Amino acid sequence: MRNILPILTVLLVIVAVWYAAAIKMNAAWTYAQANRAGTEVTFSEVVRDTLNQERPVLPAPHQVAAELWATTAQKKITSKRSLVFHGWVTLSATLLGFAIGTTAGILLAIGITHNRAMELGVMPWAIASQTIPILAIAPMIIVVLNSMGISGLIPKSIIAAYLSFFPVAVGMVKGLRAPDAMQLDLMRTYSASDNQTFWKLRLPSSMPYLFASLKVGVAASLVGTIVAELPSGATRGLGARLLSGSYYGQTVQIWSALFAAALLAASLVIIVGVIEKITLRKMGMAA
Amino acid sequence: MKKPVIDASGVDLTFQTKDAPVHALKDVNLQIDKGDFVSFIGPSGCGKTTLLRCIAALETPTGGSLTVNGLSPDEARKARSYGYVFQAAGLYPWRTIEKNIKLPLEIMGYPKAEMDERVKRVLDLVDLSGFGKKFPWQLSGGMQQRASIARALAFDADILLMDEPFGALDEIVRDKLNEELLKLWDRTGKTICFVTHSIPEAVYLSTKIVVMSPRPGRITDVIESPLPRERPLEIRDTPEFIEIAHRVREGLREGHNT
Amino acid sequence: MKKPVIDASGVDLTFQTKDAPVHALKDVNLQIDKGDFVSFIGPSGCGKTTLLRCIAALETPTGGSLTVNGLSPDEARKARSYGYVFQAAGLYPWRTIEKNIKLPLEIMGYPKAEMDERVKRVLDLVDLSGFGKKFPWQLSGGMQQRASIARALAFDADILLMDEPFGALDEIVRDKLNEELLKLWDRTGKTICFVTHSIPEAVYLSTKIVVMSPRPGRITDVIESPLPRERPLEIRDTPEFIEIAHRVREGLREGHNT
Amino acid sequence: MKIAIILLVWIGLWWLNTRLARSTKTAWFVPILFGITLLLLWELTVRLFGVSPVILPPPTDIALTFASEIPTLWEDFVQTIIKGAFSGYIIGCGAAFVTAIIIDRSPFLQRGLLPIGNFVAALPIVGVAPILVMWFGFDWQSKAAVVVIMVFFPMLVNTVAGLQASDNMQRDLMRTYNASYVQTLAKLRIPTAMPFIFNGLKIATTLALIGAIVAEFFGSPIKGMGFRISTEVGRLNLDMVWAEITVAAIAGSALYGLVSYIEQRVTFWHPSQRG
Amino acid sequence: ADDVTLQLKWVTQAQFAGYYVALENGYYEEADLDVEIKAGGPDIAPVQVLLGGGADVMVDWMPSALAARENGAPIVNIAQPFKSSGMMLTCLKENGVASPEDFPGKTLGVWFFGNEYPFLSWMSKLEIPTDGGEEGVEVLKQGFNVDPLLQGQAACISTMTYNEYWQVIDAGISEDDLITFKYEDEGVATLEDGLYVLEENLGDPAFEDKMVRFVAASMKGWKWAEENPEAAAEIVLEYDETGAQTLSHQVRMMGEVAKLTAGSNGALDEADYTRTVETLMGGGSDPVITKEPEGAWTHAITDKALN
Numbered sequence A: 001m002r003n004i005l006p007i008l009t010v011l012l013v014i015v016a017v018w019y020a021a022a023i024k025m026n027a028a029w030t031y032a033q034a035n036r037a038g039t040e041v042t043f044s045e046v047v048r049d050t051l052n053q054e055r056p057v058l059p060a061p062h063q064v065a066a067e068l069w070a071t072t073a074q075k076k077i078t079s080k081r082s083l084v085f086h087g088w089v090t091l092s093a094t095l096l097g098f099a100i101g102t103t104a105g106i107l108l109a110i111g112i113t114h115n116r117a118m119e120l121g122v123m124p125w126a127i128a129s130q131t132i133p134i135l136a137i138a139p140m141i142i143v144v145l146n147s148m149g150i151s152g153l154i155p156k157s158i159i160a161a162y163l164s165f166f167p168v169a170v171g172m173v174k175g176l177r178a179p180d181a182m183q184l185d186l187m188r189t190y191s192a193s194d195n196q197t198f199w200k201l202r203l204p205s206s207m208p209y210l211f212a213s214l215k216v217g218v219a220a221s222l223v224g225t226i227v228a229e230l231p232s233g234a235t236r237g238l239g240a241r242l243l244s245g246s247y248y249g250q251t252v253q254i255w256s257a258l259f260a261a262a263l264l265a266a267s268l269v270i271i272v273g274v275i276e277k278i279t280l281r282k283m284g285m286a287a
Numbered sequence B, C: 001m002k003k004p005v006i007d008a009s010g011v012d013l014t015f016q017t018k019d020a021p022v023h024a025l026k027d028v029n030l031q032i033d034k035g036d037f038v039s040f041i042g043p044s045g046c047g048k049t050t051l052l053r054c055i056a057a058l059e060t061p062t063g064g065s066l067t068v069n070g071l072s073p074d075e076a077r078k079a080r081s082y083g084y085v086f087q088a089a090g091l092y093p094w095r096t097i098e099k100n101i102k103l104p105l106e107i108m109g110y111p112k113a114e115m116d117e118r119v120k121r122v123l124d125l126v127d128l129s130g131f132g133k134k135f136p137w138q139l140s141g142g143m144q145q146r147a148s149i150a151r152a153l154a155f156d157a158d159i160l161l162m163d164e165p166f167g168a169l170d171e172i173v174r175d176k177l178n179e180e181l182l183k184l185w186d187r188t189g190k191t192i193c194f195v196t197h198s199i200p201e202a203v204y205l206s207t208k209i210v211v212m213s214p215r216p217g218r219i220t221d222v223i224e225s226p227l228p229r230e231r232p233l234e235i236r237d238t239p240e241f242i243e244i245a246h247r248v249r250e251g252l253r254e255g256h257n258t
Numbered sequence D: 001m002k003i004a005i006i007l008l009v010w011i012g013l014w015w016l017n018t019r020l021a022r023s024t025k026t027a028w029f030v031p032i033l034f035g036i037t038l039l040l041l042w043e044l045t046v047r048l049f050g051v052s053p054v055i056l057p058p059p060t061d062i063a064l065t066f067a068s069e070i071p072t073l074w075e076d077f078v079q080t081i082i083k084g085a086f087s088g089y090i091i092g093c094g095a096a097f098v099t100a101i102i103i104d105r106s107p108f109l110q111r112g113l114l115p116i117g118n119f120v121a122a123l124p125i126v127g128v129a130p131i132l133v134m135w136f137g138f139d140w141q142s143k144a145a146v147v148v149i150m151v152f153f154p155m156l157v158n159t160v161a162g163l164q165a166s167d168n169m170q171r172d173l174m175r176t177y178n179a180s181y182v183q184t185l186a187k188l189r190i191p192t193a194m195p196f197i198f199n200g201l202k203i204a205t206t207l208a209l210i211g212a213i214v215a216e217f218f219g220s221p222i223k224g225m226g227f228r229i230s231t232e233v234g235r236l237n238l239d240m241v242w243a244e245i246t247v248a249a250i251a252g253s254a255l256y257g258l259v260s261y262i263e264q265r266v267t268f269w270h271p272s273q274r275g
Numbered sequence E: 001a002d003d004v005t006l007q008l009k010w011v012t013q014a015q016f017a018g019y020y021v022a023l024e025n026g027y028y029e030e031a032d033l034d035v036e037i038k039a040g041g042p043d044i045a046p047v048q049v050l051l052g053g054g055a056d057v058m059v060d061w062m063p064s065a066l067a068a069r070e071n072g073a074p075i076v077n078i079a080q081p082f083k084s085s086g087m088m089l090t091c092l093k094e095n096g097v098a099s100p101e102d103f104p105g106k107t108l109g110v111w112f113f114g115n116e117y118p119f120l121s122w123m124s125k126l127e128i129p130t131d132g133g134e135e136g137v138e139v140l141k142q143g144f145n146v147d148p149l150l151q152g153q154a155a156c157i158s159t160m161t162y163n164e165y166w167q168v169i170d171a172g173i174s175e176d177d178l179i180t181f182k183y184e185d186e187g188v189a190t191l192e193d194g195l196y197v198l199e200e201n202l203g204d205p206a207f208e209d210k211m212v213r214f215v216a217a218s219m220k221g222w223k224w225a226e227e228n229p230e231a232a233a234e235i236v237l238e239y240d241e242t243g244a245q246t247l248s249h250q251v252r253m254m255g256e257v258a259k260l261t262a263g264s265n266g267a268l269d270e271a272d273y274t275r276t277v278e279t280l281m282g283g284g285s286d287p288v289i290t291k292e293p294e295g296a297w298t299h300a301i302t303d304k305a306l307n
Ligand SMILES: Nc1ncnc2c1ncn2[C@@H]1O[C@H](COP(=O)(O)OP(=O)(O)OP(=O)(O)O)[C@@H](O)[C@H]1O
Pocket: B015, B016, B017, B022, B023, B024, B042, B043, B044, B045, B046, B047, B048, B049, B050, B051, B217
């Protein structure tokens, strides 16, 4: 809780800078308009206008807040204009993708720690796979999956999974290799099987690493879903909302969708953090 | 004549490293009988740990022969003949003390009831009853070390390998644990191999003291202790004790100078 | 009467932790004169390290008064009066041994030529000439520890604070370093505060042995050693030595039982 | 039948790879063979099942296009990677490093900035990109700006963590020498921060590439890898699209490799680098 | 009922009102069709979806359809609800563009992703190079909206009469400040929204029959939409899942779209087709298509559907 004050202070500064930037960036338009209309504007008129434009270059914080409020609290959550509705669409694909990505990442990590050919062969390609611009291939993936008769939630989830499997795999490989030589030797003196070593030593000691990468993974998964929502016929979800805001130059709508997405990401990370705390405490690893 | 429990002859071990090979053990010959308490002493890096690891089949000698109970070390390991206590306690931090001690029992598939019974017994033995539900980091270093000994005692290994188990403890605690260890050895008749840096500790505990010297690690002296099995702490002030200690010190010093 | 170098009276230190406050030092009174060699001995957790850290201004006592050379510890620190040797060698792994030893000299702004000269001298002193260009991890534990001592000796601090510097070494190496340390102390006339777990080591080295007991940490006994400054290793077999050792052991045991 | 052939090829090459992995002499070939396996399976699948080249072109086509379009690929590479990604990477990582050093002295700022930093880092880049294109124009500057935003926070978080990585004893040692803040920073904290900093730099390499390419989807001059990809998808020249993706993957892996190599040289002392 | 999947070229808006009206008013149902409409998006290539089997029929512009056909994607125009082109270049007068002669040296915003062909043809007809320089124009790949014009990053941008143009107006710029160049007026118009299917499917009488019914129902939808712009806009809004569209914008869009569909009964006018092909082939050194397409359209469907 001692973090509240610093965070508030920083937030306050950000909001102040934001307002200043909004005035500065939107002023050009106000002046240009006045110019076209052939009128003079005073500074206070400029300020009032820049903070309330319909299509600002940078919307003012209160505009974004009002839009957020209007599209969450004041709309039925089943309405297409409700951010809760779109958030839920995005969230469900994110969670499914996260589940797929985590499973794949863990399995890959297990494979890598148990099979040298996999370690040598797969790892460089896994790294290369992450340098491919996902936004470029997302539409193709969706088309290919569509042609295989898969549509709806799953193509989005697969792209989400593609982005989240990597951090999970990397963290998990580190985690499964975390036991030191002595801990492993202990298992050998018991003549423990590979299986026993895995369940009783490698898996528990990988937990802190796993959770650290799950936090990265869940955020990546959300990004993946949003990316996948951009071209996928841009229908529902926060990504579609971002894009449609973008077609019509609705900056306020873009920013509010953006904030909704960031809030969603932050909540997901916090939830993973809470699960981490509980698990590690149960395991006696959170001192 | 009865067969030795551990029989090393001409054991040699060279580690292949990136730069130069390290000759860690050279022509090690040693017989250890059932019920012996053998201490290994020698300067840092002389191969004490390596030798213990060879016995436990954690390393494979590159030469010579080594048998344990007439089997190869690896077969003996598969027969679960070893209890190994490492220099650091090495408890698993995510398990309570109780569950740490249960670990080998789970792996070896003991029935539930017997597990509980054994855990209780060894916790008593190392004076840790009441701490079973604590996590390792809630205990002091000395208590952790005792828990790790309890873990090695929980199952019926007839050979106990201990690598500087008391290195991190202060003298008083160490004395107490030394006494306890002797009692335990007396009661169970286990064969114990014990690595230490402390001359008095080696002399106080052992029936046989193996002095080693480095580069390459080899045995320079094996001293059979004439001390009785029953050893009060005060025995350390007797002339016999001092004499053996002197001989060990001389052996060690020689090793240092070569 | 000459003023003591370190003068503690009624020093008290309580750590505020999340659960309960830890009373680490209670009413510590101690005078250390210039040129004293003072050993601190006591069970784990009794506050030895804490006391040393207070002297070096790494902790601030919560009560009592503590002066060093008549100054506050922090002023003394700013006057660069301390050489501190930690229990672990604590060398910076990205610097060679030579550069590690140079570190305090760089910070204190010694001229280049003098730096080189001093590095050479202290490397010689701790018997590490020829290892200057190696990185810490390429040296054995004992060598690292010696390098860390060399680092503390490279500049002209008149107070040397050593926290279990030889804890990780084997007896022979330890003996040798003990001898060297005594010689160095004799030659330089530095004031040395030395924490150890080993009774013989404390007795062998010190002019004054401070016995501490835990919870809350306090001084239970201060033993002035009658041994001469000149101490061959054999002094450890003399009756005076054994007697002092006995007194220390008794003091320690008492601490353990309370 | 077709599936059986593909499976057979796969199992065969996998078996070979497992054999190769056993010996250190042949180990270097394992990742290459793995890649060849993937490409072979891809080629086989496309050819055997007659997948339309408009959906997924076979690797051989991609290779041919790659070879014949090198001037275009090079022009796009310069525009996107060198101008956009690289400058953004340098500015972003540099700014993050400087910021880390500044807030390092203030626990207050750290406690305030880092959670917010994590929040901002969670902002989906795709949402920020159109805004930055609006702000910084069409050319590479807006791409660099996107990259700056993408790499800034991961780098900041890592550097801050790194600056705190020196242990108490190491810092106490500096105190006993009465070392100044700058001395402690230069001689202790930045060296100990290096492994963390490189971790951040490595994460940032892949982010930089993705950011620069993605930002081009939201407006660009008529060159650049992102431009080419989106345009050629529209023209159904999928082989060109995959050629660009190949360039991205090669550039990304190379950059990653380069950073790893420098990391090895700089943090040679760290246990993770000593093997 | 027979299933039909329609892939649109762009997001749900009044540009596609006919299909949504046909769906909402049950014309498809009456024709015993079960129609699914898939919205498009900026990176969805409808041809790819069609070839991948994700749709039976698509809405596309003829230039990109013909280019795809030349690229080996065998697609055929079966109906052409849009008679005239709505594409134009919109410039701010203050940027000093009064006629195409003023283009050289200016920056122009152009849509890519297969929509650039009409522009490229026009420029090559004007003999203006498109790679910057004194003589040529600087081309920007325009994003999703009209910002480049408002922000002063381009002198002119591409707009549709029914959509982006009005966004410029909505942003507060009066029509007097703007100057527009319609492709129709410049003589470089190409056919826009048409219905395309895979050539191989046309051989299948069942499929052909399905398309006949589909085109008939769709045209019924279009004609209804032309007559009831407000109701049609409301239907479109109903189907917009993003919830981002506004009624007033869609009503206005419907009004403009109606002008483009007005002259068409759904059958492709051969003259329009020929003009489009000529425009695309006339592209100087770098024509969009290099040879006269064959079999790129058919009246088979519309002949049956409309009689
Ligand atoms: N895995 C290994 N690879 C290479 N060299 C090794 C390895 N393990 C040990 N060594 C080397 O073998 C020698 C013997 O090491 P060992 O650990 O057995 O010594 P030790 O007697 O136990 O020393 P200490 O008292 O310090 O524990 C040392 O020189 C050491 O550096």
